[in-house]
Amino acid sequence: MFETDTITAISTPIGEGAISIVRLSGRDAIEITSRIYKGKDLHEVESHTIHYGKIIDPETNEVAEEVMVTVMRGPKTFTREEVVEINCHGGLVSVNRVLEIVLNQGARLAEPGEFTKRAFLNGRIDLSQAEAVMDLIRAKTDKAMNVALKQMDGRLSNLIKKYRQSLLETVAHVEVNIDYPEYDDVEEMSNEMMRVKTKEVHSEIEELLSVAKQGKILREGIATAIIGRPNVGKSSLLNALVQENKAIVTDIPGTTRDIIEEYVNVRGIPLRLIDTAGIRETEDIVERIGVERSRQALKEADLILLVLNYNEELTEEDLRLFEVVKGLEFIVIINKTDLDQKLDIEKVKELVEDRRIVSTSLLKEEGIDVLESAIADSFFAGDIDSGDLTYVSNARHIQLLNQAKKALEDAMDSLEMGMPLDIVQIDVTRTWEFLGEIIGDTASDSLIDQLFSQFCLGK
């Protein structure tokens, strides 16, 4: 569980600074990195040197990220172990992708304060600091737990509970067949029943992995649409966001290079600007295709930025736009505050309900900071100050889901090979345990409780 295995985490706070670092420490830090790194042979390079290269995702053989890699051999490192630091472009998408690849290669996500703990256990930190290390572990753990709980979508947690219960019933069924072979009340679990069950949960986990809100944001960015009447400043807004932040240009697999999608990195949160062609057109889309169809078109968006003109009265078209975004996640931007007020702010407030309103003058570059805060707030409830905690909890969920999926696949392989169910069940139980870690439920007595509540057993 600890001491020699290789741990990893994003060691820079989100959204602060242009570079994010994925740090690895442990026996296989260099080995793991070299498996995914294209550049110099990291086994050969001198200690404490930095190298340019590319991170390749071994599963797709695609270039995930251009990076600078620092190799530091123990014991002259912070933890006294082999340490590698992968310096990535800022922003969640790239750094998280690298973290995911590293995790897939066998590194384990570090517990809160674990780098420091290792530094201590390996004698790197002074004796008098032991107390501080223990306090740090406690503080970071409590905080991580709070964040993890807050971050956890209620829907996600309910789904996981549902899958776990379903797996638990299956396992209890196998167990009752084992421990009470003469109990004739329940039909003997068959390989076919197990196959159906594992398949079902497997595809549900896959689904979860692909749509889980956090995971989606981390990997794909927040799909963002900018809408508004002609001439309210949509293009200026886009340019301001792009100028203010580093734009990330990403190749999309399977397409030619000239079709690109634009990412804008706002406070470390990636916005993926969708339907950019549409917003750059000056004609009124709603006018053209109607309210319902516009809603459909915007359904893909996680966030809508609705731009109004401070210098004009609300028009029918504006009202239609409010109709379009009703019930969706949106922020209203009142632009052109450098001009005279003609807009009825009170009326706008009524229409906006509980959503945020931000005033800007894109021409004078005013209010952009406030807008960025509003965007960050709308996704992280506004109370994440800094640190890697958001990452950890999210990446942790994804890692555990992946582990659960992998364990279930092992169970399915055993089934295919015709192994007895009590062997198959070992991996089904592991799946159940991994899912339990996501929601913080690791009580081991649940199975026995389930056994005796589900079946009437005894002499």
Place this chain on the structure above:
Amino acid sequence: MVYDAGRYDTIVIGAGHAGVEAGLAAARMGVKTLMLSLNLDMIAFMPCNPSIGGPAKGIVVREIDALGGEMAKTIDKSYIQMRMLNTGKGPAVQALRAQADKPIYIKEMKQTLENQENLTLRQGMVDELIVEDGVCKGVITETGAAYRAETVIITTGTFMRGKVLMGDLEYESGPNNQRPSLKLSENLEALGIELIRFKTGTPPRVNSHTIDYSKTEIQPGDDKPQGFSYETTEFILDQIPCWLTYTNEFTHQVINDNLGLSAMYSGAKRGTGPRYCPSIEDKIVRFHDKPRHQVFLEPEGRDTEEVYVQGLSTSLPESVQHEIVRSVPGLENAEIMRPGYAIEYDSIVPTQLWPTLELKNIPGLFSAGQINGTSGYEEAAAQGIMAGINAAAKVLGKDPVILDRSQAYIGVLIDDLVTKGTKEPYRLLTSRAEYRLLLRHDNADLRLTDIGYELGLISDERYKKFEMKKQQVEEEKKRLRKISIKPTPEVQSMLEAANATPLKEPMKAYDLLKRPELHYDSIDSVIESNESLSTDVKEQVEIQIKYEGYIKKANEQVERMKKMEDKKIPEDIDYDAISGLATEARQKLKLVQPLSVGQASRISGVNPADISILLVYIEHGRIAKLAN
């Protein structure tokens, strides 16, 4: 009047399934042992079902045998029926179960004790312990006999403040109307030991002549001769069947109508009973939509007509029991010989024990068996042998023996008890073992014989045989790695017969045996036979090869845990001085006093952050010591 009755090394209080193993292990390790039993006619008596073994439990019996215990040998001499369970499943969950001849089992076990060197068997009721300066020094019986010893093992089962319950009838009693032990409980409480009230029960017994077996289904034993002990060579072939019948709506009506009369449902506050051993009234109440429940009719022996009615455990009044029994097909005219009853008793809260089964607050005092909150003869015997070994080891100044969870079900059982405690009588289940693929029925000898031999509990002759088996298994695996099987017509037809895919190119015998549909014998039929091998060896070779990948995975898990198991917690650790621990974790750690970080991590309420903090603290102490 108290008189000096002599001096021993170890005293065992009680001669049930825990007591006999404890006494025999201690005596065989060479320490002078006294066993005190309330009634010498009831040694190793089975107060409940006449059977030994079953899933998990059967594996425990083999483990006891591999350590040099007696349960396996005694049941092998006294069974009336033997079955291998779960034969259609994987090797990890197969287990033997025997129907026992109760009187013969008692007779055989008593004789073994009587013939054991270093062992004195005596009838007597222990009323109190001699404790001096907080250390246990001996016992005093009701007749005033004061026996002194270095170690004492309590194995009093369900006798302590035992109370029999049947309808509104209740009286102080041990099981089967034996005298209860009343004073010892008070003495233990006065010594600061925390007790908890548990409950269990037993069904009525009926006369075989009054059963109409034609209305029931026969449940015969296996034809194949087999036994629990690795030393057994003669098997009992003349077996007696059990019979299966069912309760019905009428049975359930009778029970529902009389529920208020059940000792357990009358509303009085009672001890906690086990969920896995419910009374028939429990089953009807908790699973009210089940139309019927199984009832097994199990003979209590060859020379008795008493039949145990498994499935009808009850504490209803005797009058209602007649009605219930007679509502069951085949039992319409059955005569009850002994009514069923529930029994309440005191047990020791097991978190007060070290993993050696010694009480933390009274050095020299050990406890084993049902008194520690377990249920089942096998669980009792398993603790008995470990307590006997550790009590003797203490006398001899040897290291204690603690089996870990990856070594034996016995390790799982004791670790669960002392680390987690139990809120109901504890029964072993295969699902309690996280490494059950390693804890198989077939490899109990490979896991534990070395330990038994080291302790002097396994004879040289047996050990030699064991070593030969081990060697043969290894050599045969090596041989199969070398043999290449070619896709000859003979091989292809063997594969076809086994429903296996034909070979396209040559394959090593070793790899071919990995296919689930093939067995050692199928491979053996197409290669040169190794005539010298026993069935046992062949079975072992097949299992080790076939499940190699899974076994390896389990072993890797064990390795990962081992780092934590090896990290010892200093005896003098002060949990109050570790500021970072969560309050609940601190309380639990102080209570359980785990020996290793691994054990600490299994305590409920101690989370990974607490373990990290604990590790840092321990390391801090180590460095501080080095610095001094």
